[in-house]
Every structure is written in C-alpha cells, then in structure tokens.
Amino acid sequence: MKTRAILWGAFVLLLAALPPVALELGQPFYLDLVRRIMIFAIAAISLNLILGYGGMVSFGHAAYLGVGGYAVGILAFHGFDNGLLQWGAAIGGSALVALAIGAVSIRTSGVYFIMITLAFTQMLYYLGVSLEEYGGDDGMRLRTRSEFPLVDLKDPVTFYYVVLGLMLLSIFIVFKLVNSRFGMVLRAAKSNEARALAIGFSPYPYRLAAFVIAGAMGGLAGALLVNHTSYLTPDFMHWTRSGEIMFMVILGGMATHAGPVAGAFAFLLVEDMLSAWVPLAFVREHWQLFLGPLLVLSVLFFRRGLAGIFGKHDG
Amino acid sequence: MGEALLEVRNLAKSFGALRATDGVDLEVHEGETLAIIGPNGAGKTTLISQLAGNLRSDAGRVRFAGEDVTALSAPRRARKGFARSFQITSVFPEFSTLENVALAVQAHAGHSLRFWRPAMSDPALIEPARQVLKEVGLETRAGVIAANLSHGEHRQLEVAMALATQPRLLLLDEPMAGMGIEESERMIALLASLKGRLTIILVEHDMDAVFRLADRISVLVYGRIIATDSPDKIKLNAEVRKAYLGEEA
Ligand SMILES: Nc1ncnc2c1ncn2[C@@H]1O[C@H](COP(=O)(O)OP(=O)(O)OP(=O)(O)O)[C@@H](O)[C@H]1O
Ligand SMILES: [Mg+2]
Numbered sequence: 001m002k003t004r005a006i007l008w009g010a011f012v013l014l015l016a017a018l019p020p021v022a023l024e025l026g027q028p029f030y031l032d033l034v035r036r037i038m039i040f041a042i043a044a045i046s047l048n049l050i051l052g053y054g055g056m057v058s059f060g061h062a063a064y065l066g067v068g069g070y071a072v073g074i075l076a077f078h079g080f081d082n083g084l085l086q087w088g089a090a091i092g093g094s095a096l097v098a099l100a101i102g103a104v105s106i107r108t109s110g111v112y113f114i115m116i117t118l119a120f121t122q123m124l125y126y127l128g129v130s131l132e133e134y135g136g137d138d139g140m141r142l143r144t145r146s147e148f149p150l151v152d153l154k155d156p157v158t159f160y161y162v163v164l165g166l167m168l169l170s171i172f173i174v175f176k177l178v179n180s181r182f183g184m185v186l187r188a189a190k191s192n193e194a195r196a197l198a199i200g201f202s203p204y205p206y207r208l209a210a211f212v213i214a215g216a217m218g219g220l221a222g223a224l225l226v227n228h229t230s231y232l233t234p235d236f237m238h239w240t241r242s243g244e245i246m247f248m249v250i251l252g253g254m255a256t257h258a259g260p261v262a263g264a265f266a267f268l269l270v271e272d273m274l275s276a277w278v279p280l281a282f283v284r285e286h287w288q289l290f291l292g293p294l295l296v297l298s299v300l301f302f303r304r305g306l307a308g309i310f311g312k313h314d315g
Numbered sequence: 316m317g318e319a320l321l322e323v324r325n326l327a328k329s330f331g332a333l334r335a336t337d338g339v340d341l342e343v344h345e346g347e348t349l350a351i352i353g354p355n356g357a358g359k360t361t362l363i364s365q366l367a368g369n370l371r372s373d374a375g376r377v378r379f380a381g382e383d384v385t386a387l388s389a390p391r392r393a394r395k396g397f398a399r400s401f402q403i404t405s406v407f408p409e410f411s412t413l414e415n416v417a418l419a420v421q422a423h424a425g426h427s428l429r430f431w432r433p434a435m436s437d438p439a440l441i442e443p444a445r446q447v448l449k450e451v452g453l454e455t456r457a458g459v460i461a462a463n464l465s466h467g468e469h470r471q472l473e474v475a476m477a478l479a480t481q482p483r484l485l486l487l488d489e490p491m492a493g494m495g496i497e498e499s500e501r502m503i504a505l506l507a508s509l510k511g512r513l514t515i516i517l518v519e520h521d522m523d524a525v526f527r528l529a530d531r532i533s534v535l536v537y538g539r540i541i542a543t544d545s546p547d548k549i550k551l552n553a554e555v556r557k558a559y560l561g562e563e564a
Binding site: 177179181194195200205 | 367369388389390391393394398399401405406407408409410414418419421422423427428429430431432433434435437476479480
C-alpha cells in the first residue's frame, strides 16, 4: 500500500518535471513523445474500465478516438474553434455512439461481443473514409488547436500539462467508479455472472453505463489526439488501433489502476525505441518484425501484466 | 392453512429428449421446510434452477406470494425474495469473504447506480454482512479471499450469501455436499436455526439431515414427484424405498 503510493508519487513528479528538463536539454521531442503516450494512456484507462473491470472484450475502442477526433476536426473545419464546444461534442458524441454500440453488443457475449464491437468500429472507419468533404481517405489538417479561455494549447508545455492533468483525472475517476456500488456490480458480474444474477443484480444497465462512460473518456482521448497530431484521418479508427489499445491494457495489467498507464508507456516507448533509437539500421527499418515477438514474450512473461510486478491486483 | 407462499403447477423442462422436469406440482407454505430427495440425475438441480429463474421452463407456472413470477428473470425473482445456493460452489472468487456477502447485501438494497462513494467501507453494507458471517460462523474468515477458503467454508459462504439478501424463500441445493461429519453437523445446526423463520426448499442427499430438518419430503424420480409426505410416512412408503432409499441401503 505504502510502496504503491510512493511509486505513484514518483511517477507523477517525474512526469511533471519532464517539460523543464527536456527543454533545458534542448530535447523538446520528449515532450511530444510523452504527451502522445499519455493520450493513449487515457484511451487505455477507459478501455480498462470495461475490459479489465467489466470483462467486456471490446475490440473497437478506437471508434471513440475517431468520433472524438472527428468531432473536433469537423467543428474546426467549419470555423468553430471553441474548445469547450469541441471537446463537449467529442465527449458527448462518443458517449452517444457508445450507447448505441453498447445497447446492441452487451446483449451478446464472448466472440459475438468482440465481433460486434469490431464491426461497428469498421463501419465508422468506412464512414470516415467516405467523408470526402473532410478529406476522405487522406484525412485533413486541423487548422488550429482547440481554443480555451486562459489556457493556450498552442503552447506545447501547457498542452502537455493539460494532458497530464486529464490522465490523472481519468485514473482517479476510474478508481472511484470501480470501488463504488456501481463498480461492485460491474466487477461482480465479471467475476461470476450466475452468482451475480442469483443475488439479484441485473448486469445489463450497469454494463451499458460503464460502456458509455468508457466511450466518453475515449472521446476525450480522441479530442486530445487530434490536437496533438494536428491531423485527422480515418486511421484514428483503424482496427489495429483498437488492438494496440487493448494490448496496452493487457500488457500493463487488466483490472489494475497502474496497468493501462504502464502498458501505454511500455508499448509506445518500445515502439519508439525500435523504430528510431536502436543503433542497428536493420532493426529500425523492420521494427515491426521485432515488436511482435517482444509483445508475445512480455505477455508470456508478465502473466498478470506489468502492474503485477509491483503487487497484487487492486480494486 | 392459507395460501401457499410458493405454488408450482405442472412445471416442465426437457433437454432434448430427456425430460428433466416432468410435470412437477409443489406447494410450500410460509415457514415450512420442504426437502426434495431423489437419486442422482433425478432433476433436483434443474428444478431448483427453474424455481430460481436461472433456467427457463418449457411449461408450467410458478406463483410466489400470490403473484405469478413465471416470466421473471433470476435477478427479478431474487429481488422478490428468492435466494439460492449452488450445488457446485459459486462465489466471487477474487473478492474477500466479507465482500462476497456485502455484495449480496448490496443486491438487496435496491439499485446500485451510485458512482462515487466507496461501497466496501459503507456501514450500510458491511454491518449486515458481518452479522450474517457471524450467523454462519465465518466471522474469523472475513478478510480471506474467497478463492482461498476451504470446501466447507465455501459451502457456508454459499448459504451466507443467500441469507444476506434477506430472502423469504431459501432454495438450497445440497448445502452439505462434500462436507466432513463435523462440518455437516454445523451446517445442520445452522439450518435448524433458520427453520421456521424462513421458508426453505432443501435438496439434500444426506438422509440424516433431511429427516432432522424437513417438515415434509418430496421424492423426485425421473423428473416426477412420486410422493410428498411427512418424514415418518416417507420412511415407510414402499414406492419410495424401492425408487430411492433402497438404493442407499
Ligand atoms: N444443461 C443441461 N443440458 C443437458 N442435460 C442436462 C442439463 N442439466 C441437467 N441435465 C440432465 O438432466 C438430468 C437432471 O439433472 P440434474 O442436475 O437436475 O439432476 P440432480 O437431481 O440435481 O442430480 P444430482 O443428485 O447428481 O445433483 C440429468 O440427466 C442431467 O444429465
Ligand atoms: Mg443436483
């Protein structure tokens, strides 16, 4: 318990100290990298709510990155730069899409659930491709970052701290949710559905609510991601994206609070190292070739995820 | 005697060609303990699952406290006052013993659309859960993860979770299954202490327990109830001896 608090504290301090240090060393690139990782961490944290705690193997979480991204992008395209409006639309739109997908998919289970969430996301992907006005396949550039009173996202350091704050907020929200009565139903239904039914829980509405909350958080990640890349394509919703987010959760440790964050950092840092830092040109060129086996080994080696190294599963 | 608390008419369930429940009629009165006995594969667990709502019946009606509950799902029946234990232990293995019971308390406490306050430090859930653990004799095991309990303790936890929902009707599927003599004795004492306070349907192979606890006994063979009577009369019933008790001897 104590060690965990210390680890969290050290982690947050490290992230908070990164911008001044990176700028001092003349390496703003790190700011960019870690900001991107934290945005994916938010997506992974939200997926962990339904996958880790709810047992819903959603293979379509990139859908919300897309909906959030397009909400911001389309509003900006039409000249609406207000961040509250854009992010509100991203979160609200994703929540609605999650409501629709969840309402249908949660009635199924197992492989059907995986396939339906995947199918819906593919549908949205092709919808993105067909939106010629917004660049179709090629996507479109975001004219300017979301505009907020007092906070200027065009300043990379400010944007970094906003992302850091939102990531920590996401962790806290999921922590509160899974320990509330609501979260207990969610986890109980995952743990033993027959028993949950027998004592009088009807899991469906709770699962749907979790699905919608996770979608809304995913939409926020999408709004952040399009601001980060300043570019929007249907690839936000590509099924491999969904796979990567799911992988981050599993690698980091399902149903743990540190897991999705650890998973996002590990996955994206390794990806970055293989593709850019490794001193062997051959590895850099064919980095995907090396990422695959590394992923397989890490899952085999860390059965309970990276978070499992530091202790037991937490609630 | 007034209207029965539970009234089952012509209940049926088939698995393919197998008639697991074949036209079962039952009446259980408030406060009564009805034991259901029968050979392996007679359909006892199937019947319990139909009553609890886990298994849809092919035909027949179930009335509970004057209301037709035939179409209700398991959780809806649970909220009306049904509670069951499982023949094969079915708990929340990753949760502590106390949490398992507190979850059952929570399930009974109404909707759970409360998103913020930590549930497991809520006295409204924890206090009643502790009370039930004490009643079944598991209070010293409150903090143990359920997966790490012994078999006998699992059986006690099964009953504790059923009790924690404050049921009107307790459906117990072989609560003594696999227990040692001493553990069985404790379970019998526990059930004896519930007798009269609750209405109980007890499926059990342990004849000693059945004859000590039951007010009436129904004998189920091939999905049919071939006799329902007082324990003394069941002991003497020739058909029953042939179909069931004879096997045991
Ligand atoms: N889901 C199922 N699908 C197919 N057949 C089933 C199913 N459940 C039970 N049966 C069959 O129905 C019959 C009744 O089974 P049930 O489990 O109700 O018996 P039981 O009286 O509880 O037996 P035991 O004393 O062994 O617990 C058995 O022949 C069993 O094989
Ligand atoms: Mg049985």
